Amino acid sequence: MNFSQLIAQCQQQAVTAQRYLYDSYANKxxxxxxxxxxxxxxxxxxxxNGWLQIFKHLxxxxxxxxxxTIAWMRKIMIHACLQHLRTRRQxxxxxxxxxxxxxxxxxxxxxxxxxxxxxxxxxxPAGYRTVFNLYVVEAMSHxxxxxxxxxxxxxxxxxxxxxxKLLQQWYLAQHQINYYASER
Amino acid sequence: MxxxxxxxxxxxxxxxxxxxxxxxxxxxxxxxxxxxxxxxxRRSKVVPIAAASVLLLLSTAWLLQYKVALEPxxxxxxxxxxxxxxxxxxxxxxxxxxxxHTLVSVAPSMxxxxxxxxxxxxxxxxxNAGIHLPQGMPQDTTTNTVDATTIATxxxxxxxxxxxxxxxxxxxxxxxxxxxxxxxxxxAQTGTLEQATAQAQRLSxxxxxxxxxxxxxxxxxxxxxxxxxxx
Numbered sequence: 408m409n410f411s412q413l414i415a416q417c418q419q420q421a422v423t424a425q426r427y428l429y430d431s432y433a434n435k436x437x438x439x440x441x442x443x444x445x446x447x448x449x450x451x452x453x454x455x456n457g458w459l460q461i462f463k464h465l466x467x468x469x470x471x472x473x474x475x476t477i478a479w480m481r482k483i484m485i486h487a488c489l490q491h492l493r494t495r496r497q498x499x500x501x502x503x504x505x506x507x508x509x510x511x512x513x514x515x516x517x518x519x520x521x522x523x524x525x526x527x528x529x530x531x532p533a534g535y536r537t538v539f540n541l542y543v544v545e546a547m548s549h550x551x552x553x554x555x556x557x558x559x560x561x562x563x564x565x566x567x568x569x570x571x572k573l574l575q576q577w578y579l580a581q582h583q584i585n586y587y588a589s590e591r
Numbered sequence: 592m593x594x595x596x597x598x599x600x601x602x603x604x605x606x607x608x609x610x611x612x613x614x615x616x617x618x619x620x621x622x623x624x625x626x627x628x629x630x631x632x633r634r635s636k637v638v639p640i641a642a643a644s645v646l647l648l649l650s651t652a653w654l655l656q657y658k659v660a661l662e663p664x665x666x667x668x669x670x671x672x673x674x675x676x677x678x679x680x681x682x683x684x685x686x687x688x689x690x691x692h693t694l695v696s697v698a699p700s701m702x703x704x705x706x707x708x709x710x711x712x713x714x715x716x717x718x719n720a721g722i723h724l725p726q727g728m729p730q731d732t733t734t735n736t737v738d739a740t741t742i743a744t745x746x747x748x749x750x751x752x753x754x755x756x757x758x759x760x761x762x763x764x765x766x767x768x769x770x771x772x773x774x775x776x777x778x779a780q781t782g783t784l785e786q787a788t789a790q791a792q793r794l795s796x797x798x799x800x801x802x803x804x805x806x807x808x809x810x811x812x813x814x815x816x817x818x819x820x821x822x
Binding site: 447458462 | 594599600605609616617
């Protein structure tokens with residue numbers, strides 16, 4: 408059964424197909440939720456709600472190709488995360504002017520693995536983390552982020568720069584600890 | 592910085608390495624998700640069925656109402672005996688025939704001065720001079736010429752209670768009333784007035800109102816009155 412057939416079965420609310428789709432993408436979407444929500448139990452809740460939305464709206468989804476459908480499901484998950492953060496009032500950001508771009512050494516974060524990066528990102532405050540995720544991972548523009556979060560483009564840029572600074576500090580601190588540990 | 596972003600994106604965009612605990616939790620979450628999806632599916636099936644049932648009930652109720660409204664048009668046997676109830680000086684008859692109008696024939700067995708036939712909205716007085724029908728009703732030609740048997744006829748709407756009122760104070764109408772259809776009285780609508788009257792009388796003889804004398808006022812006098820008179 409190819410992907411289009413799987414989606415067609417899911418649209419007819421076939422439980423087996425739904426289970427297969429869930430098993431195929433649950434891990435990926437759960438890690439996405441963790442990146443936005445950070446707290447594991449809350450991420451589980453958001454992940455669950457996101458899947459409910461996916462299966463609810465799937466019958467009305469017009470299948471074009473696999474990539475478009477996955478992007479559509481991913482978008483639903485991100486919206487579920489943002490909705491959760493909004494209800495927890497974690498996306499309240501004061502309007503700020505755009506800060507200067509922070510130069511992060513190219514040989515810095517590139518050396519970190521996915522797990523290490525994830526743990527650093529999860530430590531960021533919700534506002535920084537959300538903008539960083541949307542800009543860096545989802546490759547959205549500041550204009551789109553501003554429209555999505557209801558903030559100004561300046562605020563979005565400022566939040567991103569602050570996130571970069573924090574990540575850089577944490578990375579350097581971690582790197583130095585590791586460096587001194589290896590020297591001893 | 593661009594290289595950093597690209598690296599982070601590549602690392603995290605499709606990152607799906609979950610811990611064993613998270614994997615276990617997600618399997619548990621599927622059970623809940625499946626239950627919720629099934630309940631939604633059941634609800635989505637139940638709602639149309641419930642809606643259809645309600646519609647069916649409403650349409651049945653509407654049809655029943657419609658049927659009730661149509662009932663007078665549906666043919667029934669021509670003559671239905673009426674139900675009679677007697678209260679004080681009024682005799683109430685429920686006219687129940689198949690047609691829009693029926694003819695009620697009342698024949699007291701004893702002379703009644705001014706027997707009256709009436710429905711809720713229609714009242715007809717009969718006397719020696721004949722019957723007075725309300726305005727708008729077809730005039731009936733039956734007349735009362737016999738002292739012993741007063742015949743009153745009335746075209747009454749179906750299922751309308753017909754009240755036979757007796758204006759004579761010391762007489763209480765009792766028991767029977769004959770309800771006959773117009774066609775039974777006037778089979779061909781061609782008979783003469785005398786023929787129709789004779790036929791109406793004949794029909795009413797079998798079942799007639801028996802007006803029995805009411806207790807005289809003296810009998811109702813208190814005990815001390817008779818005692819005083821004797822003294």
